[in-house]
Amino acid sequence: MRTLAVRLDSLGDLLVTGPALRALAATSDHLSLLCGPVGRPAAELLPGVDEVLCWPAPWILADPGPVDPDGVEELRAMVAAGRYDRAVVFTSFHQSALPTALVLRLAGVPWVGAISVDYPGSLLDLRHRVDEDVPEPERALSLAVASGGSLPDGDDGRLALRDDVATPPPHLPRPYVVLHPGTSVPARAWPAERFRSAGVQLGEIGYHVVVTGGPDETELTAYVADGPDSDVLDLGGLLDLEELAGVLAGADAVVVGNTGPAHLAAAVGTPVVSLYAPTVPAVRWAPYGVPRVLLGDQEAPCRDTRARACPVAGHPCLTSVTPHDVVTAVIELCGLPVPGTDRLTGRNAS
Structure with missing residues (x-):
C-alpha cells in the first residue's frame, strides 16, 4: 500500500497532524507527505514519513500568488509519478480539501479521503464527518482511522518527533x-x-x-x-x-x-x-x-x-x-x- 498524505499549510499544522500520519504509516508500505514550503521544516522531523514532497498551494497559503497552470501540472505529474493507492487530504476546519482532491484525481489516485463540508461529487471516496470542536490532532487522527489507518500498539496518540531529533543541548544552564x-x-x-x-x-x-x-x-x-x-x-x-x-x-x-x-x-x-x-x-x-x-x-x-x-x-x-x-x-x-x-x-x- 502506497499512501500519500497531504497537509499544505504551516509548521504547527504539520506537527498536529503527526499522530494521523503515524496511523497511516502503520498501514502502509510507503508513506509520502505532501506539504507546503512553510510546513516543510516540521514535515522533515515527523516519524513514519518515508518521503517529503513540497508544493506551494495557492488555495491554502495565506499570501498566495496567482494560480499557475504550469505549477498545477507540475503537482499533478509529481503525484502521478508516485503511483499511490490512496491519498488522505488533511485540512483545517476553514479550508477546503476539494481543489487538492481534483488534482489528485487528475493524477490518477484511485482512492481519496478528506473532511469536507462542501459536496465533493466524485472527488472523494471518503467524505469524513467530524465534530469540529475537538482538538486538531484528534480531528486529523479520526480521518486517518476512517481512511484505514491505525496507530501501532504503544502509540499514545500524542505529538512526537523522530527519535533521532530533539536532543537537549548540554551547554545550556539548568533549570x-x-x-x-x-x-x-x-x-x-x-x-x-x-x-x-x-x-x-x-x-x-x-x-x-x-x-x-x-x-x-x-x-x-x-x-x-x-x-x-x-x-x-x-x-x-x-x-x-x-x-x-x-x-x-x-x-x-x-x-x-x-x-x-x-x-x-x-x-x-x-x-x-x-x-x-x-x-x-x-x-x-x-x-x-x-x-x-x-x-x-x-x-x-x-x-x-x-x-x-x-x-x-x-x-x-x-x-x-x-x-x-x-x-x-x-x-x-x-x-x-x-x-x-x-x-x-x-x-x-x-
Whole structure:
C-alpha cells in the first residue's frame, strides 16, 4: 500500500497532524507527505514519513500568488509519478480539501479521503464527518482511522518527533524556561515588554531564561533578553527547527503564544504556558497532550474571527495577562525551582 498524505499549510499544522500520519504509516508500505514550503521544516522531523514532497498551494497559503497552470501540472505529474493507492487530504476546519482532491484525481489516485463540508461529487471516496470542536490532532487522527489507518500498539496518540531529533543541548544552564515572544501573526502576540518583565521575574525565582525566535525576530528577542541586570540568553535567529526542538526539550517550561513553537514544545513533551488569543478556538488549537496553562481572555470580542491583526483596540485578550500571571503559571506547571524562596518575588522565605 502506497499512501500519500497531504497537509499544505504551516509548521504547527504539520506537527498536529503527526499522530494521523503515524496511523497511516502503520498501514502502509510507503508513506509520502505532501506539504507546503512553510510546513516543510516540521514535515522533515515527523516519524513514519518515508518521503517529503513540497508544493506551494495557492488555495491554502495565506499570501498566495496567482494560480499557475504550469505549477498545477507540475503537482499533478509529481503525484502521478508516485503511483499511490490512496491519498488522505488533511485540512483545517476553514479550508477546503476539494481543489487538492481534483488534482489528485487528475493524477490518477484511485482512492481519496478528506473532511469536507462542501459536496465533493466524485472527488472523494471518503467524505469524513467530524465534530469540529475537538482538538486538531484528534480531528486529523479520526480521518486517518476512517481512511484505514491505525496507530501501532504503544502509540499514545500524542505529538512526537523522530527519535533521532530533539536532543537537549548540554551547554545550556539548568533549570531554564524558554520565552518565545514571536508569533506568526500580530493578533496572537503578547507585548514584548511583558515578556521582558516575565524573564526578569523568572530569574529572580531561580530560573535561567532562554529567549528564542526566528531570523526575522532578532530585534524582538534582543529586546526581551535585555532586561535590567539581565543574564538572559538570547538565541534569536541562531537555531533551525531541529535545534529549537532540542532547546525546548531541555526546558522546564515554554512561554509562547498560539504559534508553531507551541506545538513543537508539545511534540517534545515540554509543559507550555500558552498565551492564547482566541481568534481560533483553544479547544481545537491549544497545545496538545502536555501539561499546560492557558492564559488570555477566551471570551474577548476577537473570539473566532481568525483575525491576523487585532480587531479590538488595546488587544484586550492578551494585555489582560500580566508577567505575574506568567510566573505563577510556570510555578503551577513546574513547582518551586529554588527551595527557600518566595514563589513570586524571589525573596528569601522566613
